[in-house]
Amino acid sequence: MQETKILCNMVKQGYSKGACEVELQNGTLQTACKATLKLENGQYHRVILAAHLSRPEDYFSIYQSGCNHNCLKCHSWEFSKFFNGEWYSTDVIAELCRKYQNEVTVFEPRKRSLMYYANNLCKHCGSCILFNKRSPLCPNKLSKDQILLSPQGFGPARNIIAFTGGDIACQADFYVEVTKKIKEKCEDLWVLLETNGFGLTPKNLNLFQAAGLDSYWLDIKAFDTDLYKKLCGTSNKTVLNAPKEIVKRNFNLEVLTVYIPNLIETDQFKKIAELIVSIDDQIPFHILAFFPQYKLTKYRIPKLEEIIETYEIIKDVGIKHIQIGNVGVFAKTDEEIKKLIKTVGPDVI
Secondary structure, eight states: OOEEOOOOHHHHTTOOOOOOEEEOTTSOEEEHHHHSEEEETTEEEEEEEEEEEETTTTEEEEEEOOOSOOOTTOSOHHHHSBOOSEEEEHHHHHHHHHHHHTTOOBOOOGGGOSGGGGTTTOOOOOHHHHTSSOOTTOOOOSOGGGOEEETTEEEOOBSEEEEEESOOTTSHHHHHHHHHHHHHHOTTOEEEEEEOSTTOOHHHHHHHHHHTOOEEEEEOOOSSHHHHHHHHSSOOHHHHHHHHHHHHTTOEEEEEEEEBTTTBOHHHHHHHHHHHHHHOTTSOEEEEEOOOOTTOTTSOOOOHHHHHHHHHHHHHHTOSOEEEEOHHHHOOSHHHHHHHHHHHOGGGO
């Protein structure tokens, strides 16, 4: 059995190293690309916690252990900052995707291979299955036989494979290899990378383009450099440059930012929205509500008024497609939900 040493691709390309340390099962620390990725017997292996149909995205999500960021607000810290999962070869991952293709109930065109479009197909309430009637917010786009129960609830199964959780897109060769194998086995599946953007250098994006990767869900955590460093432990130089480079290569792109009171507020959203509009005002933008987790347990959740204000500000900047996520975090009463719907419309929720 032969193993090959994996070097830091960011440093090799002239960028800074990320905040990559992952805690191993023995309590020691090791960089994510060494702890959770290996090249063995001619193919890459990655530590995967789980792989299943996820909600509300309605696509097959592969939850990766190990990350090049150390985000204080990480919602996946149990496996992104700790070795947590089993080794999966790229052959095994591709075979899981082939089996998932047989379960797909909605085949989307490539331009819709984003999380954003799941919202206008289904609201994931399960009313049509549980009570044999549609909810008032139902988009009325799907039949009952297209709705499946997965570990995270009801919804369709769309023809999209997503890599999520920990992110080591800086190690492009793994994503190139696994994307090619998925495409070889599954003609009708799109490949999406949920990413912090740190590893999306022009060189890596060229490799992803050649491999056939289709879409990105880009988490821009903050615009200001010092704030980003405080929140994530890394530089955001490649992150802020990524939208332009992604669009230039004809990938699909959506952007999200988490509203964290007293940390990531409307000023950051406005700057990120201005960046997006300068590239393409049709890029979908998600406002996600923060909930206390990991190292920010003492921070409060957003208020309804703060989320609405943020929505109105980025809409005024010129963003054409906006969605608000984690609604249950800040809109807890019927009155608050009705106010939100009345203000932004049901399609935004």
